[in-house]
Amino acid sequence: MSAPTDPVPLLPLADLPEGRGRFVCRAGYDLALFRFGDTVYAIDDACPHAGASLSGSRVEGRRVICRAHGLKFGLEPSPPDAPPTLQPRRHCVRTVDGIVTLFPEA
């Protein structure tokens, strides 16, 4: 299945727990979503180290701590001059009419 290029509605914002991860599988994406107020972050659910689920991992502030081996991943994008590190792929999501929506990158 090829990845969609149109926006993909995921779930109502109200269905996301505050400050914890939730796994969502839609349109070929396995996502870990994290909500802080009206801000939602989406990353691949698979840890880039060895594939553990990140949606079920512990959250401290706006960092996810992988439950398998403890690597920490910031949910905010890194500054452009930061050295490259192992990071899960980020996805663009916005809330549209109360629905968290994925905007796939072309």
Ligand code: FES
């Ligand atoms: S699988 Fe996540 S730190 Fe190893």
